[in-house]
Amino acid sequence: xxxxxxxxxxxxxxxxxxxxxxxxxxxxxxxxxxxxxxxxxxxxxxxxxxxxxxxxxxxxxxxxxxxxxxxxxxxxxxxxxxxxxxxxxxxxxxxxxxxxxxxxxxxxxxxxxxxxxxxxxxxxxxxxxxxxxxxxxxxxxxxxxxxxxxxxxxxxxxxxxxxxxxxxxxxxxxxxxxxxxxxxxxxxxxxxxxxxxxxxxxxxxxxxxxxxxxxxxxxxxxxxxxxxxxxxxxxxxxxxxxxxxxxxxxxxxxxxxxxxxxxxxxxxxxxxxxxxxxxxxxxxxxxxxxxxxxxxxx
Amino acid sequence: xxxxxxxxxxxxxxxxxxxxxxxxxxxxxxxxxxxxxxxxxxxxxxxxxxxxxxxxxxxxxxxxxxxxxxxxxxxxxxxxxxxxxxxxxxxxxxxxxxxxxxxxx
Numbered sequence: 001x002x003x004x005x006x007x008x009x010x011x012x013x014x015x016x017x018x019x020x021x022x023x024x025x026x027x028x029x030x031x032x033x034x035x036x037x038x039x040x041x042x043x044x045x046x047x048x049x050x051x052x053x054x055x056x057x058x059x060x061x062x063x064x065x066x067x068x069x070x071x072x073x074x075x076x077x078x079x080x081x082x083x084x085x086x087x088x089x090x091x092x093x094x095x096x097x098x099x100x101x102x103x104x105x106x107x108x109x110x111x112x113x114x115x116x117x118x119x120x121x122x123x124x125x126x127x128x129x130x131x132x133x134x135x136x137x138x139x140x141x142x143x144x145x146x147x148x149x150x151x152x153x154x155x156x157x158x159x160x161x162x163x164x165x166x167x168x169x170x171x172x173x174x175x176x177x178x179x180x181x182x183x184x185x186x187x188x189x190x191x192x193x194x195x196x197x198x199x200x201x202x203x204x205x206x207x208x209x210x211x212x213x214x215x216x217x218x219x220x221x222x223x224x225x226x227x228x229x230x231x232x233x234x235x236x237x238x239x240x241x242x243x244x245x246x247x248x249x250x251x252x253x254x255x256x257x258x259x260x261x262x263x264x265x266x267x268x269x270x271x272x273x274x275x276x277x278x279x280x281x282x283x284x285x286x287x288x289x290x291x292x293x294x295x296x297x298x
Numbered sequence: 299x300x301x302x303x304x305x306x307x308x309x310x311x312x313x314x315x316x317x318x319x320x321x322x323x324x325x326x327x328x329x330x331x332x333x334x335x336x337x338x339x340x341x342x343x344x345x346x347x348x349x350x351x352x353x354x355x356x357x358x359x360x361x362x363x364x365x366x367x368x369x370x371x372x373x374x375x376x377x378x379x380x381x382x383x384x385x386x387x388x389x390x391x392x393x394x395x396x397x398x399x400x401x402x403x
Contacts, residue, residue: 033342
């Protein structure tokens with residue numbers, strides 16, 4: 001009877017995505033536990049007291065999925081912070097006079113790389129921040145499957161956008177090397193080495209998706225994330241939160257667009273600033289439209 | 299006591315059982331049952347995920363003992379962080395019980 005139970009538990013663990021060392025350890029401990037309990041109460045009573053194999057397997061899978069997701073999220077945030085610091089340094093030190101986005105051996109590549117190096121870091125920052133907020137909200141308790149899936153998807157988007165930002169800066173360096181200082185192009189290409197920690201973090205997230213967390217259900221939206229952050233910041237409590245995810249996206253688009261436009265005015269170029277502000281607001285709304293479901297914004 | 303009520307306190311019960319000294323899973327379950335006078339009967343399998351969680355949090359450590367085959371057991375013991383956490387939770391629990399008793403009197 002003990003053998004049959006351990007076999008059943010092994011099948012349930014495999015079905016829940018728990019394999020390798022965690023599965024072997026639990027099975028060994030289960031066998032030892034049941035053998036000891038059966039010596040006093042008999043095998044049937046020992047197995048009955050141990051609990052249903054499927055319930056136990058799902059409990060272990062949920063715990064494992066949560067622990068791996070938390071760990072992979074922090075690893076992802078650390079690698080994004082490193083990549084972000086390098087990208088910011090490259091962006092700040094880029095001599096604008098040396099860039100002609102309409103020139104280059106491949107038509108349109110410099111323009112695409114330039115646009116990507118502006119918008120993708122913002123996507124990465126927002127997705128990474130949202131992943132971190134959701135992970136922090138669940139750090140003390142076991143989160144259900146849809147919540148873990150949200151954290152994992154947000155991290156994957158953040159890591160992908162971060163990696164593409166590094167690639168876009170390297171592409172910009174390659175197409176514009178005639179007009180850019182040698183140290184900048186070398187630094188932009190060398191920055192590609194940061195793709196390795198980003199890729200390692202992405203592998204960690206994919207690994208965290210294997211154990212199946214339970215129970216199922218619908219995830220919370222970005223409004224819940226904002227409400228959780230606002231609850232921690234007394235200054236935010238005075239402002240009413242948007243009533244819908246679309247309202248939140250519109251508010252963020254207006255704020256981001258206004259910020260960019262004001263930066264343009266401060267740089268004594270109001271027309272260019274206004275144009276950039278409109279583009280920024282449009283990009284925010286476009287991202288909401290394209291990535292809204294993936295990032296659980298709506 | 300119902301499983302629902304007990305579930306929220308499993309970690310504290312496990313830490314308290316290990317407060318008396320290192321033990322393997324079955325011995326921990328037995329310790330909880332005996333110390334509670336039979337009132338707390340944990341679902342035995344669910345003890346292991348809880349122990350793994352406590353281990354990930356650095357509150358306990360574990361190692362296989364010298365036995366062989368079915369006699370080979372994994373023994374858990376509190377870390378110093380686990381001992382501190384046990385004291386903190388014990389204090390909080392006793393305060394809660396005092397307040398409840400006063401409120402219900």
